[in-house]
Amino acid sequence: DIQLTQSPSFLSASVGDRVTITCRASQGISSDLVWYQQKPGKAPKVLIYAASTLQSGVPSRFSGSGSGTEFTLTISSLQPEDFATYYCQQLNSYARTFGQGTKVEMK
């Protein structure tokens, strides 16, 4: 299985901060990566697919980059509604593994 490792696992930030989350794959996955946001008690919501394509309806403060084994999700100016857990997922091979998650908390 392809393993995805996110860093950091926890992040404390303030409204207005620029936030960057990294996702590293155990082997190359081209651009076959998706980012999701999950809030407590809710289903995940897709933010970015194909590593850098913004899902329709997602605010432009979210952006994704990377290819191969290293990927980043950036929130350019953190908003109150962005405090949540973020997951990356690879689509390159089955079992379509997820990273362990990054929880973004209020400082």
Next chain:
Amino acid sequence: QVQLQQWGAGLLKPSETLSLTCAVYGGSFTGYYWTWIRQPPGKGLEWIGEINHGGSSNYNPSLKSRLTISVDTSKNQFSLKMTSVTAADTAVYYCARGNRPGVYFYYYMDVWGKGTTVTVSS
């Protein structure tokens, strides 16, 4: 607006079979992969498997021996069966739509059900 409504037994004993169903409302059933994902309490997400309207399915290799995902196109529903459950299968189970807009090759989950909590306990 597509909505997914899921249901199934929430409390199972070890060795029993988990059975969940997801109905698709307000959109097409064809052209997508219909997917199951789970999340143990306080933990991350695990992809279980997927099926399309024609019945073509793919499974997580680590779970494959216990899984059956099926589709009922007459009702726009798809189902998950997992045999021989243990406490390790306790989780919130989500159904989701796998979609690939434009020329993108892979299917990612863009519409999700609300989740069903399944607890395995003797």
